[in-house]
Amino acid sequence: MLSTSELNPGENSKLTFTIKNAGSAPLKDLTFSWDTPENKILPLGSGNTRFVKYIGVNQAVNLDYDVMAGSDIAPGLYKINMYLNYEDTINSSEKNVIQDAGIHILEKADFEIAFSENLDDSYTFSIMNVGNSDTKSVSMYIPKQDGWTIIGSNNAIIGNLDAGDYTYASFKLLADSSNHSEIPIKVEAYYTSNEGNRKVVDKEILVSNSNAAITYITQADSEKGGFTGYLIMAGIVIIAILILGIFIIRKILKKIKSAKKE
Numbered sequence: 001m002l003s004t005s006e007l008n009p010g011e012n013s014k015l016t017f018t019i020k021n022a023g024s025a026p027l028k029d030l031t032f033s034w035d036t037p038e039n040k041i042l043p044l045g046s047g048n049t050r051f052v053k054y055i056g057v058n059q060a061v062n063l064d065y066d067v068m069a070g071s072d073i074a075p076g077l078y079k080i081n082m083y084l085n086y087e088d089t090i091n092s093s094e095k096n097v098i099q100d101a102g103i104h105i106l107e108k109a110d111f112e113i114a115f116s117e118n119l120d121d122s123y124t125f126s127i128m129n130v131g132n133s134d135t136k137s138v139s140m141y142i143p144k145q146d147g148w149t150i151i152g153s154n155n156a157i158i159g160n161l162d163a164g165d166y167t168y169a170s171f172k173l174l175a176d177s178s179n180h181s182e183i184p185i186k187v188e189a190y191y192t193s194n195e196g197n198r199k200v201v202d203k204e205i206l207v208s209n210s211n212a213a214i215t216y217i218t219q220a221d222s223e224k225g226g227f228t229g230y231l232i233m234a235g236i237v238i239i240a241i242l243i244l245g246i247f248i249i250r251k252i253l254k255k256i257k258s259a260k261k262e
Contacts, residue, residue, distance in 0.1 A: 010071030020060035075107035107133035128166035135191040
């Protein structure tokens, strides 16, 4: 008997096999082992064989294993082969028992969500299925949160997204602050599992704030423009002084010539 019927791929899990003596005589010198086709599930830190010296009538022994299913294993139902060898104390003979059990490998969905670009108030995000299984009815959702104002719909329907595939979703958002070049935002990815349950994966990512960049550029341009204007005004003043000086000099020269004629 197995302690669980489900395993998550890529995770260390506890798996317990229970051997119960339902016969009318004690069992001695038991050897238990198990395996899965193509070693889809393996024990961690020990072999798959255990030895039990004695099990009395109506008694049971639990054999604990740390196991793991590969992170790349496809979700579904897998067979575990169990082998038991023991001594029959009544007949003093060796017995072999082979049994099978099923264990369900669950899907492990995960998404990589990243900021792609923004144009005015339209922010685009990429979403990639980095899990071990295809996902159904995927949608992206941006919950209400500090730092952001949602202008339009906060939900984008994506549809089915196979493992390794990616797509894009856009939202109309307004950053509440323009003082930071990057602002964190929480994004949720919903999907329907193979069991028909609606599940969610939460992510928090950094979004480039173009408003901050625009503000910075505008201020820089303004400062640059102010300096340029100052130079232009200074040039005009200098030219005016030169013209005035030339006019005064010419007037003085005329007076000198008139005085000589007299």
